[in-house]
């Protein structure tokens with residue numbers, strides 16, 4: 001059994017970034033931009049009015065001043081002539097500041113009479129300097145998962161498409177004679193396949209495309225048939241059949257198809273029977289079948305691998321500090337990822353592990369806000385001790 005950190009390093013060694021492609025901005029939400037985007041021009045590209053009002057020289061902007069209005073500047077159409085002291089230009093938000101002006105008095109503070117205005121009050125300059133948002137040549141550096149605000153920034157930079165790693169495709173294979181899909185009528189000894197729905201949602205939220213393949217039965221033939229359907233996927237995830245029972249045939253089935261193992265079994269709880277390696281062109285993760293074990297392994301290994309395949313760095317899960325909501329006993333030789341309730345606290349949130357840590361209990365996982373990390377052989381800790389957690 002290898003430690004969790006070593007297992008993650010071996011998985012990531014198999015997760016080389018996928019080839020890059022050009023992605024139009026309209027389709028780039030959530031994609032990982034590689035390289036750097038460079039602003040083709042400054043924003044705003046000229047000093048611009050921030051308000052609707054009257055532009056003038058700052059020396060004219062004093063209460064009581066009377067100014068003749070000599071023209072109009074609006075967004076998209078500047079006032080082309082230079083403006084002398086003593087006169088003003090009607091101006092609207094976003095319009096370029098006319099030459100000779102550097103102050104805008106908002107229209108609420110102005111009294112209009114024919115083509116003359118009288119300033120009742122004078123506030124801020126209400127001018128956005130050229131480049132106030134960003135200068136020409138400004139960069140947005142990758143690798144970076146693009147959020148909605150990034151898309152708006154790239155658009156303003158006049159960057160119409162980005163380079164992004166191809167989205168990884170993940171094939172999920174649930175295995176076991178006992179499984180039926182949700183909505184089917186299970187036989188008396190059957191249960192409903194569950195964990196793959198969490199795993200699929202997690203993978204898609206991480207930018208992957210997914211294939212849910214038919215459930216493989218506990219025979220080498222059935223496993224082989226379904227593995228065939230996984231051909232072409234970047235990542236193959238099997239669920240169940242990873243342990244030591246007579247019907248745990250996944251290792252045998254993948255070996256027959258050329259599997260090169262990176263490890264099998266890790267010092268972790270839940271998730272001990274995890275298997276990983278290369279299945280021809282694909283990264284393969286053999287997750288344990290217990291619902292919580294599979295999902296915890298998904299957080300710890302599948303999601304970092306998907307990030308790495310998309311070219312992200314620092315892909316490991318990021319623990320946060322919390323205080324223990326109750327005492328915990330000494331830990332054994334395997335790192336324990338305890339399902340815990342997480343509530344806000346000052347200065348640290350409070351993590352309270354559930355009494356039962358049975359890896360079959362999806363109800364508790366659904367209630368859990370975090371996985372409380374107990375390293376191998378960690379000593380007993382009292383309530384209030386500082387611990388590390390992975391928020392879920």
Ligand SMILES: Nc1nc2c(c(=O)[nH]1)N[C@H]1C(S)=C(S)[C@@H](COP(=O)(O)OP(=O)(O)OC[C@H]3O[C@@H](n4cnc5c(N)ncnc54)[C@H](O)[C@@H]3O)O[C@H]1N2
Pocket residue numbers: 174175176178179191192193194195196239240241242243244245248270271272273287288289290291293359
């Ligand atoms: N003698 C030993 N027995 C077991 C060991 C061991 O070291 N020695 N390890 C235990 C641990 S830890 C785990 S975890 C499980 C993992 O076993 P498998 O990966 O072989 O999983 P299965 O036996 O196929 O299933 C376990 C459990 O989970 C249910 N299951 C399976 N797939 C799904 C699914 N897609 N959705 C919902 N539930 C699923 C299955 O019905 C079983 O109840 O082995 C222990 N045994």
Ligand code: MOO
Pocket residue numbers: 268269270271272273288290293294359
């Ligand atoms: O490791 Mo198993 O995943 O403890 O339930």
